[in-house]
Amino acid sequence: xxxxxxxxxxxxxxxxRATLMTIAVSITAMLIGFSFAAIxxxxxxxxFKFLNLIxxxxxxxxxxxxxxxxxxLFFFGGSGAIMFVxxxxxxxxxxxxxxxxxxxxxxxxxxxxxxxxxxRGAIQSIDKGQFEAAKVLGFSKFKQFYKIVLPQMLRxxxxxxxxxxxxxxxxxxxxxxxxxxxIMRQSYIAAGFTRDPLFFYSFAAVLYLLLTFISMKxxxxxxxKYSRGY
Amino acid sequence: MDFELMINSFxxxxxxxxxxxxxxxxxxxxxxxxxxxxxxxxxNKNIFxxxxxxxxxxxxRGTPLLVQIFIIYFGLGQIESLRSSFLWVILxxxxxxxxxxxxxxxxxYTSEILRSAFQTIKPGIIEAGKSLGISNKIIFYKVxxxxxxxxxxxxxxxxxxxMLKGTSLASTVTLMDLTGVAKYIISTTFKPIEVFIVAGGIxxxxxxxxxxxxxxxxxxxxY
Numbered sequence: 024x025x026x027x028x029x030x031x032x033x034x035x036x037x038x039x040r041a042t043l044m045t046i047a048v049s050i051t052a053m054l055i056g057f058s059f060a061a062i063x064x065x066x067x068x069x070x071f072k073f074l075n076l077i078x079x080x081x082x083x084x085x086x087x088x089x090x091x092x093x094x095x096l097f098f099f100g101g102s103g104a105i106m107f108v109x110x111x112x113x114x115x116x117x118x119x120x121x122x123x124x125x126x127x128x129x130x131x132x133x134x135x136x137x138x139x140x141x142x143r144g145a146i147q148s149i150d151k152g153q154f155e156a157a158k159v160l161g162f163s164k165f166k167q168f169y170k171i172v173l174p175q176m177l178r179x180x181x182x183x184x185x186x187x188x189x190x191x192x193x194x195x196x197x198x199x200x201x202x203x204x205x206i207m208r209q210s211y212i213a214a215g216f217t218r219d220p221l222f223f224y225s226f227a228a229v230l231y232l233l234l235t236f237i238s239m240k241x242x243x244x245x246x247x248k249y250s251r252g253y
Numbered sequence: 254m255d256f257e258l259m260i261n262s263f264x265x266x267x268x269x270x271x272x273x274x275x276x277x278x279x280x281x282x283x284x285x286x287x288x289x290x291x292x293x294x295x296x297n298k299n300i301f302x303x304x305x306x307x308x309x310x311x312x313x314r315g316t317p318l319l320v321q322i323f324i325i326y327f328g329l330g331q332i333e334s335l336r337s338s339f340l341w342v343i344l345x346x347x348x349x350x351x352x353x354x355x356x357x358x359x360x361x362y363t364s365e366i367l368r369s370a371f372q373t374i375k376p377g378i379i380e381a382g383k384s385l386g387i388s389n390k391i392i393f394y395k396v397x398x399x400x401x402x403x404x405x406x407x408x409x410x411x412x413x414x415x416m417l418k419g420t421s422l423a424s425t426v427t428l429m430d431l432t433g434v435a436k437y438i439i440s441t442t443f444k445p446i447e448v449f450i451v452a453g454g455i456x457x458x459x460x461x462x463x464x465x466x467x468x469x470x471x472x473x474x475x476y
Contacts, residue, residue, distance in 0.1 A: 087414070087460040088453040089421030092432050100445035189315075196317035200425065207319060214327065221328035228316040228324065235315040 055131025280355035288363025313361030410467030
């Protein structure tokens, strides 16, 4: 137990901070994922074949390639790409981007591909009559989306989004390869320092279980809230 | 774009893909048996057996695969009695550690897939078997298992693809699988995009094949 003490003697405070980092990366990645989904879901549902194709390439490639490979692409390619853009504007110094930014961006793009599929499925399973009714009542496109499509879509999407959240949360463990100090990286450091990998990796497993357990409870509450009236 | 690098790295990556496929197939076969075993345990009426099987799948589905590999590869070597036992021959090899972790992980997901497949079998089918005087054992092997396999094909196909992606984590325990070699080439040439296109293309090709084989099987066994 002394291994987990807070302060200089144990790894308790380090692991606590690492857990907060995991939560922060997961939430950021999930939000980045939502913004990707907000772009690609309309493309998927568009009437134009070309736009469908772009969105399909995005979701197929990301869901068919290992997360780790995507992370390596961002880790090794990220600063290169930004330096290239910066050099266009005449800035030629070396730019190193923060591991948090690269990590949450890489995981966000992955999470976005899953979210896109979830939102597409949710919108498609809304009854066609709802759209027609909105049109008949003279709703503008904007109002139709906010007042009719969005609330129903959220209700249908929440169970699947909770899966996406779980995947995202677990994927953040892979960012440890880039050196960002989240649960996995901190356990790696602690295990190397104390030569007690069994304890620290098992403890990391417990932390992840705790995170998934708590988030499931919270999502269930959300689910109840959004299925009022059903 | 460095096309020369792409052409040069293609055979290396293709060789590494063989390692990936080996890891995938061995862990899927072992995982299928583990999954079937735990699915049957889940359907057991004894509450302890039931809870044990649920706990197994909960833990393995609720933690990242990376943690599981690290516990098995770095953690288990710490136990003195394991180091001196015959199991050490297996556990000191990263290859087998990765396979054990993958098999246990896919086993947990497979048990959930099979359990729900068993539960969707209509009771009438089993009753029909019983009223024809067929023994419970034969009903299980000849009726329930084939139906459950058909029911679980689509979900299992997804699981195979998830596992294919999961094998990339073998590179974290020094195995040179497709991702491992890709990372090595990236870190020596600093050309991430080119290598990503080739390695990602090979992964996509494999997912494409798996997807279509499962689709074919679904059609073949549909009723």
